Amino acid sequence: MREVLLASPSPTSGIFKVSSLAGRLVTLTSSSLGGEPQRSIVCQLDGSACLVPQDVVRLSEGLNRVIVAYRAADTHHTLFVTNQCNSRCLMCSQPPTRQDDRWLFREAMETISLIECPPRVVGVTGGEPTLHAAKLRELLDFAHASWPVTAVEVLTNARQLGEAGVAAALLEGLRPGRTTWLVPLYGGADELHDFVVQAPCAFDQTVGGLLNLQAHGQSIQIRTVLIQPVLDQLPALCEFIAKNLPFVQTVALMGTEPIGFALANAEMCLVDPSERVDEIRAAVATLRLHGLTPVLMNLPLCKLPAQLRPFAAASISDWKNEFAPECELCQLKPRCSGFFTWDKSSLHRTRITPILRAEHV
Amino acid sequence: MSVGTVYQAKVRPFETRRLNGGRWACISPVGEVAFLDAQILELLRTAPEEVDGDLRQRLKAKHFLTSSAPTQGLDRLYASRLAEKAATAAGPPALHILVPTLQCAHSCQYCQVSRALDAQGFSMSQDQMLAACDTIMASAAETLTVEFQGGDPLNRFDLIQLAIEALAHHPARQGRAIRFVIASTLHQLTDQMCSYLRQYDVKLSTSIDGPAWLHNKNRPLPTRDSYARTLQGIELARAALGPDSVSALMTTTHHSLDYAEAIVDEYVALGLQDVFIRPLSPYGFAKRNLAYLGYSTQDFMRFYERALDRVLWWNGQGVAIREAYAGLILNKLISSFDAGYVDLQSPNASGRAVLVYNYDGWVYPSDEARMLAETGDTSFRMGVIGKPLEALLSCDVSSSIANQGDASGDPDCRACAFKRHCAPSPVDAAALAQGGHAAPTRETEHCRRQTAMFDFWLHRLCDVEGRGDTQTADLLARWAQPSSMAGAS
Numbered sequence: 081m082r083e084v085l086l087a088s089p090s091p092t093s094g095i096f097k098v099s100s101l102a103g104r105l106v107t108l109t110s111s112s113l114g115g116e117p118q119r120s121i122v123c124q125l126d127g128s129a130c131l132v133p134q135d136v137v138r139l140s141e142g143l144n145r146v147i148v149a150y151r152a153a154d155t156h157h158t159l160f161v162t163n164q165c166n167s168r169c170l171m172c173s174q175p176p177t178r179q180d181d182r183w184l185f186r187e188a189m190e191t192i193s194l195i196e197c198p199p200r201v202v203g204v205t206g207g208e209p210t211l212h213a214a215k216l217r218e219l220l221d222f223a224h225a226s227w228p229v230t231a232v233e234v235l236t237n238a239r240q241l242g243e244a245g246v247a248a249a250l251l252e253g254l255r256p257g258r259t260t261w262l263v264p265l266y267g268g269a270d271e272l273h274d275f276v277v278q279a280p281c282a283f284d285q286t287v288g289g290l291l292n293l294q295a296h297g298q299s300i301q302i303r304t305v306l307i308q309p310v311l312d313q314l315p316a317l318c319e320f321i322a323k324n325l326p327f328v329q330t331v332a333l334m335g336t337e338p339i340g341f342a343l344a345n346a347e348m349c350l351v352d353p354s355e356r357v358d359e360i361r362a363a364v365a366t367l368r369l370h371g372l373t374p375v376l377m378n379l380p381l382c383k384l385p386a387q388l389r390p391f392a393a394a395s396i397s398d399w400k401n402e403f404a405p406e407c408e409l410c411q412l413k414p415r416c417s418g419f420f421t422w423d424k425s426s427l428h429r430t431r432i433t434p435i436l437r438a439e440h441v
Numbered sequence: 442m443s444v445g446t447v448y449q450a451k452v453r454p455f456e457t458r459r460l461n462g463g464r465w466a467c468i469s470p471v472g473e474v475a476f477l478d479a480q481i482l483e484l485l486r487t488a489p490e491e492v493d494g495d496l497r498q499r500l501k502a503k504h505f506l507t508s509s510a511p512t513q514g515l516d517r518l519y520a521s522r523l524a525e526k527a528a529t530a531a532g533p534p535a536l537h538i539l540v541p542t543l544q545c546a547h548s549c550q551y552c553q554v555s556r557a558l559d560a561q562g563f564s565m566s567q568d569q570m571l572a573a574c575d576t577i578m579a580s581a582a583e584t585l586t587v588e589f590q591g592g593d594p595l596n597r598f599d600l601i602q603l604a605i606e607a608l609a610h611h612p613a614r615q616g617r618a619i620r621f622v623i624a625s626t627l628h629q630l631t632d633q634m635c636s637y638l639r640q641y642d643v644k645l646s647t648s649i650d651g652p653a654w655l656h657n658k659n660r661p662l663p664t665r666d667s668y669a670r671t672l673q674g675i676e677l678a679r680a681a682l683g684p685d686s687v688s689a690l691m692t693t694t695h696h697s698l699d700y701a702e703a704i705v706d707e708y709v710a711l712g713l714q715d716v717f718i719r720p721l722s723p724y725g726f727a728k729r730n731l732a733y734l735g736y737s738t739q740d741f742m743r744f745y746e747r748a749l750d751r752v753l754w755w756n757g758q759g760v761a762i763r764e765a766y767a768g769l770i771l772n773k774l775i776s777s778f779d780a781g782y783v784d785l786q787s788p789n790a791s792g793r794a795v796l797v798y799n800y801d802g803w804v805y806p807s808d809e810a811r812m813l814a815e816t817g818d819t820s821f822r823m824g825v826i827g828k829p830l831e832a833l834l835s836c837d838v839s840s841s842i843a844n845q846g847d848a849s850g851d852p853d854c855r856a857c858a859f860k861r862h863c864a865p866s867p868v869d870a871a872a873l874a875q876g877g878h879a880a881p882t883r884e885t886e887h888c889r890r891q892t893a894m895f896d897f898w899l900h901r902l903c904d905v906e907g908r909g910d911t912q913t914a915d916l917l918a919r920w921a922q923p924s925s926m927a928g929a930s
Binding site for chain 2: 242281324366
């Protein structure tokens, strides 16, 4: 979450759009979603704070801190809808909390209503967004109605979607092709997957969820974070996906985001991808052999051999990635994911080798 | 349920086959195989919960094992994979073979049925062809394959055109894809025919038995130029219809047995992407000439292995050529999808997945059945052309094939490891009938040949896995995919 500071505590709470800016004075306007009266207030920004018109922020009464919910200049946009989760993944970048936070769905809709220029793609993330299936469906319908050409991506473990009732509530009549479901899978069988997500029966539930997504014609991307135990069994996982889930559109193999639980479980979670290139290469080959499309995410290009670079995406959100000084020399920097801003671990920041002659991308 | 019992392993159904060298092949009906030592297999059978962790995970991922916990998700997945493998046998008829004429210029020694060009009464009437097209279009199959066979069907190009027009513009087509294939020597192919065939993206399937001398020996013409003329046809078709418009099949006679490499090299030289190493089919005239042309299953398998190794060698040299029979067997063993090969279905799918509309005005359940009729056994006639599809599918011949072609009802098949990928062939059994009694399944050509092929491929897969030869493993996995089967029928 990005924050800016106000010069004095906010007099109110809620989601506001920056409607105009004059020096350090910012005019904020609330949403009129659901017939709510539109409110306008003027606040003074702290000296260092940076906001521009069209940004959407969350004010909290009595606090100077303002959360930036949507920054118009970004290319990656995320609607954060809950911090609750039914899994406890070893490498979770955002450890879940228990308290009721359903108001976040309302805020997400207000945010959508305030955005004037629809983004190309928006992510819906948590926590586990499907824990509140009816609210999620309401949000998806609202997003699609407000932004008819925006691609919506929901990051979900799909466990709830294995239940017929939840699947029906969430997916019945949801037009195929508009939503992509990003579903993590960590093993070709229950024991490994359930261990990684720290939840018994999760594998079976996720498989059921994937089948229901397919039955409703939804687009699916499998997401696999490459932590140690997953890398150790990666061939079996890829073969399982290829032979059992041939209907998924893409399979993302992802470097770990070194924050949250991943730091607590550092020994298992922090892997230098350049040391596991053989496994990644074999995984990409297996997926392609069966007609699936692999995508490598959060993996800096210089850590991959040349023949794998075409599969790599500049996947780290622009507001949370950065580059090392060495990277300035690299020809591939514009196409590279870079590093997570908060990743100061020596692991990822060593052995950076700027690619001076890019022949293979 | 405690975490310990959640993951306790339970066995799903699978078959086993002992391999030379003491290992066992485990064969799952959903298209998975696993190779295990005897004592591990014993453990898997008697105390699956004690199978070691890593292996347990692998066997779960391949659906040999599941967990004791409720597994609704995996059970649904398993059911959909079973249904996928049974799609051809359970589905509406998708392959329709039209035999406009038996006329052919050749007098091949192994040919089952063909007649000379001036022979009378060996062609279908126009009305029969149109009635056959109506029956084809009555099938609910989402995509249809219509294959013209003979004789050499190009001798009656008028009937081919009549059928293609009738099918392509049929009111019941409703936008469905139709794949047209003509099986022909291509000797009669002309520019004009090609420009017509191009409109409907018709594919051509021809025969190349090997180098010129072998091909000409197998396929005699008075002019002794069968090979050269087929090659001309291939060139013409490629120029007019595109480089991938022609596929070829070979038939193995005992003249072929010493020339496995030369045959494969011939296919490579011709730029063909598939070679189908096919044994002789002991029907019709071929049965009479069996003493002269025939060979044992063992002889064929030795030949097959040499040919296959040559194909693999070429792939190692960067030439992408596939052995089609391997593709069909591997599709059964290791693919999630069914390639639709009619001869390997369980239960036997003759007369359901495939129908043959013969020049004689009758509908038959398979190519072999119409050939059997040429030697006098007409018991597999399903009805005259024009009989409604529903009536054909529910006729006595159909139900008798369904009964006799069910592996679970056949004493030889019941104990067979391949019964989920193969089933008895009642037509084959009738072909070998002695004194009115059909031959036991194990004595049929179908059983001997397919069993030998399954065994061969299990040994190969086990060997490739044991050597960690991922390059060959990937190649075989690619061959197993239905999308690579375009040429095979």
